[in-house]
Amino acid sequence: MNRVLPLIVVALAILAFATLLLVAGPAAQIRSIDPPEGLAPYTAAELRGRNEYISLGCVYCHSQQPRSPEQAPDVLRGWGRPSTAADYVYDEPHLLGTMRTGPDLLNAGARLPSRAWQLTHLYQPRAIVPQSIMPAFPFLFEAKEQAAQGDVVVKVPARHRPEGKVIVARQEALDLVDYLLSLDRTYPAERTDLRDNGFMAQEEDS
Amino acid sequence: MNFTIGTLLAFSFAASLIAIAALIWAISTHQFRITESDARTVFGDEEGGKLDDPTSPHSDSHPSAVDPALSPEWRRLLIVMFVTATAWLVFGSIFGLIASLKLHLPDWLTGSAALTFGRMRTMHLNSVIYGFLSLGGVGAALWLVPTLFKTHLHKPRLAMLGAVIWNLAVFAGVIVIGAGWNDGLEWLEIPWQIDIFLAIGGACFAIPLLYTAAARRVNHIYVTGWYYLGGLVWFPVLFLLANLPGVHSGAQQATTNWWFAHNVLGLWLTPLGLGAAYYFIPKIIGKPIYSYRLSLLGFWALALFYSQVGMHHLIGGPVPTWVVSLSVVQSVMMVVPVVAVAINQHTLSLGNLWAWRESLPLRFVALGAILYTLASLQGSLEAVRAFNTVTHFTHYTVAHAHLGAYGFVALVLFGGIYYMLPRVTGRAWPMPWAISLHFWLVVAGFAVYFISLTIGGWLQGLAMLDATRDWLASMEVTLPYLAGRSLGGALMTLGHLVFAANLAVLFFGRTRRFEDDSDDVATPATATSTGA
Numbered sequence: 001m002n003r004v005l006p007l008i009v010v011a012l013a014i015l016a017f018a019t020l021l022l023v024a025g026p027a028a029q030i031r032s033i034d035p036p037e038g039l040a041p042y043t044a045a046e047l048r049g050r051n052e053y054i055s056l057g058c059v060y061c062h063s064q065q066p067r068s069p070e071q072a073p074d075v076l077r078g079w080g081r082p083s084t085a086a087d088y089v090y091d092e093p094h095l096l097g098t099m100r101t102g103p104d105l106l107n108a109g110a111r112l113p114s115r116a117w118q119l120t121h122l123y124q125p126r127a128i129v130p131q132s133i134m135p136a137f138p139f140l141f142e143a144k145e146q147a148a149q150g151d152v153v154v155k156v157p158a159r160h161r162p163e164g165k166v167i168v169a170r171q172e173a174l175d176l177v178d179y180l181l182s183l184d185r186t187y188p189a190e191r192t193d194l195r196d197n198g199f200m201a202q203e204e205d206s
Numbered sequence: 207m208n209f210t211i212g213t214l215l216a217f218s219f220a221a222s223l224i225a226i227a228a229l230i231w232a233i234s235t236h237q238f239r240i241t242e243s244d245a246r247t248v249f250g251d252e253e254g255g256k257l258d259d260p261t262s263p264h265s266d267s268h269p270s271a272v273d274p275a276l277s278p279e280w281r282r283l284l285i286v287m288f289v290t291a292t293a294w295l296v297f298g299s300i301f302g303l304i305a306s307l308k309l310h311l312p313d314w315l316t317g318s319a320a321l322t323f324g325r326m327r328t329m330h331l332n333s334v335i336y337g338f339l340s341l342g343g344v345g346a347a348l349w350l351v352p353t354l355f356k357t358h359l360h361k362p363r364l365a366m367l368g369a370v371i372w373n374l375a376v377f378a379g380v381i382v383i384g385a386g387w388n389d390g391l392e393w394l395e396i397p398w399q400i401d402i403f404l405a406i407g408g409a410c411f412a413i414p415l416l417y418t419a420a421a422r423r424v425n426h427i428y429v430t431g432w433y434y435l436g437g438l439v440w441f442p443v444l445f446l447l448a449n450l451p452g453v454h455s456g457a458q459q460a461t462t463n464w465w466f467a468h469n470v471l472g473l474w475l476t477p478l479g480l481g482a483a484y485y486f487i488p489k490i491i492g493k494p495i496y497s498y499r500l501s502l503l504g505f506w507a508l509a510l511f512y513s514q515v516g517m518h519h520l521i522g523g524p525v526p527t528w529v530v531s532l533s534v535v536q537s538v539m540m541v542v543p544v545v546a547v548a549i550n551q552h553t554l555s556l557g558n559l560w561a562w563r564e565s566l567p568l569r570f571v572a573l574g575a576i577l578y579t580l581a582s583l584q585g586s587l588e589a590v591r592a593f594n595t596v597t598h599f600t601h602y603t604v605a606h607a608h609l610g611a612y613g614f615v616a617l618v619l620f621g622g623i624y625y626m627l628p629r630v631t632g633r634a635w636p637m638p639w640a641i642s643l644h645f646w647l648v649v650a651g652f653a654v655y656f657i658s659l660t661i662g663g664w665l666q667g668l669a670m671l672d673a674t675r676d677w678l679a680s681m682e683v684t685l686p687y688l689a690g691r692s693l694g695g696a697l698m699t700l701g702h703l704v705f706a707a708n709l710a711v712l713f714f715g716r717t718r719r720f721e722d723d724s725d726d727v728a729t730p731a732t733a734t735s736t737g738a
Contacts, residue, residue: 002239002426004419004435011436011509015443015473018513021218022465023447026529030458055386057324063599067522071595073673083524085457092455093390094463098519100599100670101309101684103677126313131682133309135323136316194457196522196530198591 030194035089038187042090042179049179052172053095056137063097064106064183071199080107080185085194087185102134109181116155118177119169124160140173219535222510226542229506233499240426240502245494247354247428248485254492259565260628261635272632275353279362284630286369287345288623289709294337294376295616296706299699301330306692310685320384328388328395329380335470336396336404337376339611341369342619343478344411347434349626350485351415354431355422361414368410375403389449391459393467398449405445412438429501430481436509437477444469457524464516471610472512476578479615480508480547482622483575487551490568490625491561496553504546511539518589521598537589544582551575566641570621573649577613581606596671601684601691602663605656612698613652620644620705627712636711644705651697654690662687 035041042050053059066074068082075081083106088094112118117128123141125132143165147153152169161167169177232238246254259265272281305326308314315321352359359365379396382388388395396404415438419431427435448454448466484501488494495501517525517533555562555572562569584606588597597603624641628634635641662684669680 004416004427007427007432007435008439012439012443014509015440015469015513017218017221018469019443019447019465021514021532022516022529023462026461026525027454027458029526030456030461054388054390055325056319056322057328057388059390059392060324060327065523071522072671076673077677085524085526087524088456088460090456092459094456094459095390096457096460096520096523098392098599098603101601101681129678131678133312133681133685133688135308135312137319137322138316139319194526195524196520197527198531198534199522199595 030085033086033089033191033194036086036187036190039087039090039185042182045175045178046182047179049175049177049182050095052140052176053179054093056176058105059095059097061097061099061101061134062103062105063100064104065096066104066106068195068197068199074104077103078107078111079104080110081189082192082195083185084189084191086189086191105180105183106185107183109184110186113181115177115181118180119152119154119173120156122173122176123154123156123167127157127160137173140170140176142168142170144168218514218532222514222536222539225510226503226507229503233502238499238502240498242494242498244426244428245488245498247424247426248430248489248494249492250353250356254488254494256492257490257561257564258492259490259567259625261567261624261638261641262565264564273353273629275358276630277358277362279366280348280352280359281630283359283362283366283369284345284349284626285713286366287341287348288627288630289713290369290373291338291342291345291619292623292706292709294333294341295702297380298330298333298338299695299702301326301333303692303695303699305330306688306695310688310692319386325384325386328383331393332376332380332383332396334616335393335475335611336379337373339475339478339615339619341372342623343475343482343615346482346619346622346626347415347438347478348411349630350430350482351434352418354424354428354485355418356424357418357421359414360417360421364410365414368407368414370407371403371410372407375400375407378403391463393470394448394463398451401445401449405442408442408445412442428485429495429498429505430485432505433477433481433484436505437474437481440469440473440477444473460520460523461517461525461529464519466516468516468519469513472508472515475611475615476508476512479574479578479618483551483571483578483618486567486571486618486622486625487555487575490565490571491554491558493554493558495550497550500546501550504543504550507539507543507546511536511543515540515585515589518594521589521591521594534589534591538586540582540586544579544586547575548579552579566645567621567624569645570617570624572621574614574617574621577609577617581610581614584609596667597663598667599670600663600666601659601687602667605659605663608652608659609656613656617648620648627709631712633712635708636715637708640704640708644701644708647701647704648698651694651699651701653694655694655698658687658690658694662690 065083066079066081069075121128122137124136125134141154143162145165147166147168152174154167154169156167257265305323308323308326319325348359348365379400382397383395387397389397419435444466448462454462484495514536515533517530518537521530552575562572587593588606624635665683666680669675669683670677
């Protein structure tokens with residue numbers, strides 16, 4: 001340990017080994033798969049909404065990766081079947097998430113398909129779920145004296161909106177809801193080998 | 207397919223085991239040319255054997271004398287590093303506190319998108335990781351590497367350019383995250399267009415340190431140097447590969463994301479923290495670490511195992527089973543380097559409890575090193591599938607992340623800065639009581655923070671696994687603990703403000719003036735040894 005160069009070379013070689021295993025290995029398996037038949041690419045509006053989801057940091061409270069029934073009751077909660085790598089072929093960047101301060105959203109569109117519900121919930125979550133700790137996003141909406149033609153008026157209980165005003169969704173809110181409603185992976189799972197089946201294996205062995 | 211993948215998994219694990227066995231053999235049969243006396247490198251030309259702490263009245267070190275080896279450019283660089291690191295700490299703490307409060311006061315400050323939880327939390331993370339911890343850690347390296355190599359810092363102006371570029375890039379990154387532009391990946395939120403400047407800034411730090419290493423005047427590279435050199439070559443590779451635009455997508459991108467994110471902790475912040483701890487603990491106490499050869503095992507085992515643990519963030523997720531299992535196994539193997547480091551550092555610090563009473567910087571550093579051990583052992587446990595099933599997706603993980611990044615790295619940096627700045631500025635800390643106040647505020651605050659989130663997260667996980675309870679129960683059960691976390695976070699933030707105030711008075715106060723002629727600070731006895 002008295003020379004700089006060998007130290008650096010070995011250190012880099014170890015990292016290269018890890019990169020081969022953790023980055024190149026999964027990439028070789030995952031990147032070549034075909035999109036599932038039931039999964040459509042995002043539309044332009046959905047992609048704009050997805051960017052809104054990223055921009056507001058929704059991922060820090062909402063995962064998009066239901067676990068298998070052998071591990072956790074995610075299916076029973078209506079979050080959907082365990083997801084596989086094939087469910088994310090159109091996702092860039094990925095939004096798997098690591099927190100469930102809020103529920104999993106991979107099938108939010110299938111579970112909560114009402115546009116009106118989604119808009120009200122984004123404007124003021126506590127108008128629908130009183131104990132919710134989700135942030136309200138009033139800046140995605142406009143409070144107007146009167147709705148103009150073509151405005152999407154959001155149903156908000158009087159106690160949650162400025163007096164005498166109507167709440168109208170801005171384009172950002174409409175896009176975000178488009179994205180949330182697009183979250184639907186209820187088609188049959190494909191490539192179930194490309195997920196962590198470490199919990200199922202235990203069941204089969206025993 | 208299963209056969210080849212199973213084989214690959216077995217191969218990678220076997221390769222790691224063989225490497226570690228070879229390492230143990232090499233150490234025990236003296237294949238490395240290191241001896242226990244090399245551990246005394248930290249003492250330089252001095253004997254060691256007595257307390258060395260510029261904040262203690264019972265120490266011989268003279269805080270009023272600037273370290274004679276420091277050239278003016280080098281001094282200015284270190285001051286810029288530590289002052290901007292502290293500024294990022296204050297900003298980052300405020301963002302973090304706001305984010306924490308918003309989790310139990312959801313209708314507070316909802317008027318602007320920049321203030322929403324998802325952005326505040328992300329501005330917090332990027333401020334403290336890339337601002338505070340990276341600048342502070344590299345700042346320590348910019349002082350320790352030349353000091354250990356008995357030379358001066360080469361190319362200090364390039365490093366200063368790096369400090370400016372890095373700060374501007376983090377600033378731009380935090381601002382655009384607040385404005386809603388980010389790359390969408392945890393730990394990689396700063397847009398890649400700005401990351402280019404972080405990479406340039408990082409290179410401006412690495413090149414002077416590599417030049418300095420090449421021009422060293424000692425034969426042996428002390429263990430601190432291994433960690434710093436490792437971190438300096440690892441981070442650029444990680445950062446560049448993970449940020450390549452248009453290359454990664456879908457579930458594959460998730461593996462790259464967590465390969466990067468865990469390696470930022472394991473191969474960047476951990477080396478910065480451990481490198482500093484390996485210097486300051488023996489240096490302040492005046493005695494070498496317990497077993498110098500053991501530190502070799504600690505370093506190489508860290509490199510081998512830590513680099514492969516990232517997929518434990520995707521347990522139960524949509525990535526191949528083998529890669530998750532690999533990371534689970536390597537996470538558990540992390541016990542090896544952690545115990546090696548623990549034996550080395552804690553036997554020394556806990557065997558000299560008098561020094562804990564005597565020296566506040568040591569208290570920070572040695573406590574930080576102990577929390578590294580705890581965070582790492584907890585991390586190994588959390589990677590076990592059964593345990594992870596409870597803690598994944600909960601605040602338990604957030605508590606754990608703070609035990610590592612804050613309890614370990616931040617505390618070590620606090621102690622390091624308290625030790626280094628008197629040497630760099632030639633001034634004693636103007637408010638010694640504030641150091642003690644800082645220590646107790648952040649220790650008490652962090653205890654409240656960690657215990658609250660750990661209990662709350664565990665209950666959250668149990669509730670989420672209980673199919674008979676509505677999901678909402680898993681959120682509601684956390685509320686008192688989230689409020690507890692805000693209380694702890696507020697105390698920590700208060701501690702940081704005390705620290706920043708002490709720093710401000712050090713520079714701008716009237717107590718002990720900065721040398722008027724900062725370009726000519728060498729004391730007569732050592733003027734000739736000034737290299738720059």
